[in-house]
Amino acid sequence: MELLFLGTGAGTPSRQRNVTSIALNLQGVRGGCWLFDCGEGTQHQIMRSQVKTGKIDKIFITHLHGDHIFGLPGLLTSRSMNGISETLTVYGPAGIKAFIETTLSLSGSWLTFPLDVVEIEAGELFNDEHFRVTAYPLTHPLACYGYRIEEHDKPGALDAARLLADGIKPGALFQRLKSGQTVTMENGRVVKGKDYLGPPTKGLTLAIFGDTSPTPAASELAANADIMVHEATLEAALEEKANGRGHSSTVQAATAAKQAGAKRLIVTHLSSRYLREDGERLLAECRAIFPNTEMAYDFSVFRF
Template identity: 80%
Template structure:
């Protein structure tokens, strides 16, 4: 899996940073991808990336501020005009359904693919064969959520040498054995695949925060995550201003990651007041507290 940042700015786009959108490529698990927020111009950013609109399975919207949703109607309608028929599930706070349906209706637009819109609250959104996704409420002037994506543990490595030693030869049933299932071999023997598996491989955990001031929910949302994506809208010297508008400073983002025992922090959602030459200074503020911090730039790619 990998994270691709399509937009890393806050509030308004700048020449160096578009507004918020993040793509999660599920390669290695399944063929699709998920999108987190869809600020204005996201589809233009997608055109400059490896993201395939036809492979989008799900879109998660953290909150209804324009820099997180104004690109959504355009992306959906362009997807239709390009003849894509695969459906999408859209998750977002109450009001997202009205926003999408009104935008399509007033613009005389329509969709050629199934669109399921799920208006969310705090709690588990879904759990399938690969992932569990949970929404956590954040502290912002409008209803806002962060998402914890937990990959289920995977079966351990199949001990092929031991199978061969027990007279079980490679064949069409090996795939079932790799999943730990019990199968009946062609010679009639019943083989329990779990007896030939090594220790389970722990799944990865990713925490993606929406806009937020420091919040009590952060400890559960980010707890021991492999990667945390968190806003750092303003520098430490402007912390009071950041918090007053429902945002966090660099130092607050880094402190949260440290307290949550996260493995890596990626900061994003930087104010347009900061130019590229300011980035190292903001990153240094984070690393002074949490050394395993990276800063996202538009089109930055982070393997998970």
């Protein structure tokens, strides 16, 4: 899997940072791509990236501020114009359905694909064969959520040599045993797949925060996460200003990662007041608290 940051700015776009959108490429686990927020200009950023619009099957909106949703109507209509027919699911706070329906209606737009809009509350959103996704409420002027994505553990490797030694021949039976099934053979022998599997591979956990000032939910949302993505809108000296607008400073983002026991922190959502050359200074503020911090720029890719 990998995270591709399509926009890493806060509030308004700048020459160096577009507003928020993050793509989670699910390669190696399942087909498709998930998008987290869709600020203005996101589809332009997509065209400059490896993301394929037709591969996006879920969009998670953290909240309804414009820098997180104003690119959504354009992306949906372009998807139709490109003849994409696969279902798309959009998750977001109450009001996201009205926003989509109103913008499409007033602009005379229509969709050629099934669109499922799910207005969320805190709690589990879904739990399929690959992932469990849970929404956590954050602290912001509008209802805002962070998303915890937990990959299920993968079964251990099948001990084929031991199966052969026990007189079990390779073939379709091996696939069933690899999935952990219990199989009754023609001679009546019962073979339990779990007896021939190595230790499972632990799945990855990602915590993707929306906009927030320091919040008690952070420790649960990002508890022991392999990857934590958190806003760092302003530097430590402007912490009071950041908090007054429902945002966090560099130091507060790093502190949240440390308290949650996260393994790796990626900071994003930087104010347009900062230029690229300011990045190292802001990153140093984070690393003084949480050394394993990286900063996202537009088109940064983090593989894991």
